[in-house]
Amino acid sequence: xxxxxxxxxxxxxxxxxxxxxxxxxxxxxxxxxxxxxxxxxxxxxxxxxxxxxxxxxxxxxxxxxxxxxxxxxxxxxxxxxxxxxxxxxxxxxxxxxxxxxxxxxxxxxxxxxxxxxxxxxxxxxxxxxxxxxxxxxxxxxxxxxxxxxxxxxxxxxxxxxxxxxxxxxxxxxxxxxxxxxxxxxxxxxxxxxxxxxxxxxxxxxxxxxxxxxxxxxxxxxxxxxxxxxx
Numbered sequence: 001x002x003x004x005x006x007x008x009x010x011x012x013x014x015x016x017x018x019x020x021x022x023x024x025x026x027x028x029x030x031x032x033x034x035x036x037x038x039x040x041x042x043x044x045x046x047x048x049x050x051x052x053x054x055x056x057x058x059x060x061x062x063x064x065x066x067x068x069x070x071x072x073x074x075x076x077x078x079x080x081x082x083x084x085x086x087x088x089x090x091x092x093x094x095x096x097x098x099x100x101x102x103x104x105x106x107x108x109x110x111x112x113x114x115x116x117x118x119x120x121x122x123x124x125x126x127x128x129x130x131x132x133x134x135x136x137x138x139x140x141x142x143x144x145x146x147x148x149x150x151x152x153x154x155x156x157x158x159x160x161x162x163x164x165x166x167x168x169x170x171x172x173x174x175x176x177x178x179x180x181x182x183x184x185x186x187x188x189x190x191x192x193x194x195x196x197x198x199x200x201x202x203x204x205x206x207x208x209x210x211x212x213x214x215x216x217x218x219x220x221x222x223x224x225x226x227x228x229x230x
Contacts, residue, residue: 027081042117050124073103112149115142118137132210147221151185173227175230177225
């Protein structure tokens with residue numbers, strides 16, 4: 001995916017076509033970069049949380065699930081970009097409508113890999129609940145699945161405004177569910193980082209602070225959903 005981002009970036013320099021006022025190659029590059037980060041984080045969390053999970057057949061299954069679903073997502077998005085067409089919200093033909101629905105299913109399966117990983121860590125690490133860092137990994141993985149699935153389903157039926165307002169991300173300040181979806185998807189990174197900080201600096205208060213921070217994270221997600229639905 002990292003190599004694909006580099007190649008796509010070079011291609012984008014020579015292609016001035018746009019879809020809804022945004023360069024046709026922006027979306028493929030976003031997805032390639034996001035999936036690269038998603039995959040690296042999955043491996044990191046498995047390694048630091050449980051050596052047993054890392055070397056298990058379950059982790060092979062989790063990896064295969066991520067590879068197959070992400071290749072489908074990026075492959076279709078790139079195909080549409082090559083033709084100067086939108087991949088998301090494209091229901092111009094029965095086939096496009098069917099594949100768009102299938103993309104939604106693949107996205108759910110992709111984040112379901114995190115719920116699967118959370119279960120394997122919880123099952124093989126009996127001390128996970130007493131270890132703030134490992135507990136943060138489990139919480140982060142579960143929130144990634146739940147929040148990104150709910151956010152993705154809402155986003156799938158509500159197209160964001162065209163154009164870009166917020167630099168780099170391309171989001172809008174209101175009427176755009178993508179910020180909340182971003183927060184849900186990246187709970188995979190943010191919550192374990194919070195857990196690691198709590199573990200390093202807060203001693204016996206680490207777990208209460210982790211739970212409070214995780215609750216605040218969900219509250220922030222809910223607020224962003226409200227802004228996105230405005």
